Amino acid sequence: MKRLLSGLRPTGKIHIGNLYGALSNWVKLQEEYRCFYEVADWHALTTAYQDTSNLRSLIKETVIDWISVGIDPEKSVLFVQSEVKEHAELHLLFSMLVTVSRLERNPTLKEMVRDMELQEQVSYGLLGYPVLQAADILIYRPDVVPIGEDQRAHLELTREIARRFNHLYGKVFPEPEPIFSSFPKVPGIDRRKMSKSYGNAIFVADEPDEIKKKVMQAFTDPEKIKKNDPGHPEGCVVFAYHQIFNPGVSELEKECKRGNIGCVACKKRCAELMAKALEPYREKRRELEREDIEGILREGARRARVVAGETMEMVREAMRLW
Ligand code: TRP
Numbered sequence: 001m002k003r004l005l006s007g008l009r010p011t012g013k014i015h016i017g018n019l020y021g022a023l024s025n026w027v028k029l030q031e032e033y034r035c036f037y038e039v040a041d042w043h044a045l046t047t048a049y050q051d052t053s054n055l056r057s058l059i060k061e062t063v064i065d066w067i068s069v070g071i072d073p074e075k076s077v078l079f080v081q082s083e084v085k086e087h088a089e090l091h092l093l094f095s096m097l098v099t100v101s102r103l104e105r106n107p108t109l110k111e112m113v114r115d116m117e118l119q120e121q122v123s124y125g126l127l128g129y130p131v132l133q134a135a136d137i138l139i140y141r142p143d144v145v146p147i148g149e150d151q152r153a154h155l156e157l158t159r160e161i162a163r164r165f166n167h168l169y170g171k172v173f174p175e176p177e178p179i180f181s182s183f184p185k186v187p188g189i190d191r192r193k194m195s196k197s198y199g200n201a202i203f204v205a206d207e208p209d210e211i212k213k214k215v216m217q218a219f220t221d222p223e224k225i226k227k228n229d230p231g232h233p234e235g236c237v238v239f240a241y242h243q244i245f246n247p248g249v250s251e252l253e254k255e256c257k258r259g260n261i262g263c264v265a266c267k268k269r270c271a272e273l274m275a276k277a278l279e280p281y282r283e284k285r286r287e288l289e290r291e292d293i294e295g296i297l298r299e300g301a302r303r304a305r306v307v308a309g310e311t312m313e314m315v316r317e318a319m320r321l322w
Helices: 016-029 041-045 055-068 086-094 100-104 107-115 129-138 149-169 208-217 237-245 249-258 263-288 293-318
Strands: 003-008 034-039 077-080 144-147 177-180
Touching: 003 016, 003 129, 016 034, 016 144, 016 237, 034 055, 034 293, 041 055, 041 129, 055 077, 055 263, 055 293, 077 293, 086 129, 086 293, 107 129, 107 149, 129 149, 144 149, 149 177, 208 263, 237 249, 237 263, 249 263
Parallel strands: 003 034, 003 144, 034 077, 144 177
Antiparallel strands: none
């Protein structure tokens, strides 16, 4: 079976944008590939290193969410980055193969500096973020890496590092290909990109009344004021949700355009369908709260270490290290 690696930082509860963007793809890919799914806790430290008091609980929440939506820890290797120390060793070796100016050109870093106003506060660790990511990926010598569009530049650097290493010391690494999810972006209830930090997210673990409250507040067609005004589903957030959760969406689209349904009724229908679709995940989550998550992660790390250990043997041999 071909190998696959992907990861996310442990930012806590996942929202429906994460679910229909990355995670549902991860779940499907388990059938086709031998998958390694990583909780990138060291990456989380590159920006949130000052207060680490809730890091452990964030990791646990993240893992519970992943398993509840269908990541199967028996099929896939599900692990926490910091439990596989080999990543740190490979990161150190890779750090010799990249120039500082190459890292300073990283568009994701530039964006972060701008959005978070970091300017003079970029740490050595944050600059090296994509080098650590390259180590995460290449240590499993995967064929493919499912990622979002925002990670494209990081994978490009990963491939450069693999090429450079192979050129200098002999071929150890593949140049993994990205897999981009084809699912359109899910908007937040205020129409911006769905993001936890914007406060516009619907979480997979939200209870039905919470879902209803959020959907009722969601942005709709500003030109549809009265119930019978014809609507314009294109820019409507609630319509975007119907496209995910409502099998009868094309009928609804006609009703809306003809002015046969008002926004309130449309939102209610949406909230009900969403709550129903997410119910199995909430159920699974309740079960998981009683499970030994740490045990699952320990076992995942053990399996990850087998492959990571093999790669490091090859690396030390190729580099003539002691
Ligand atoms: N940088 C990724 C993100 O923010 C997380 C990540 C860390 C990752 N290591 C990875 C993604 C390896 C893919 C492969 O989403």
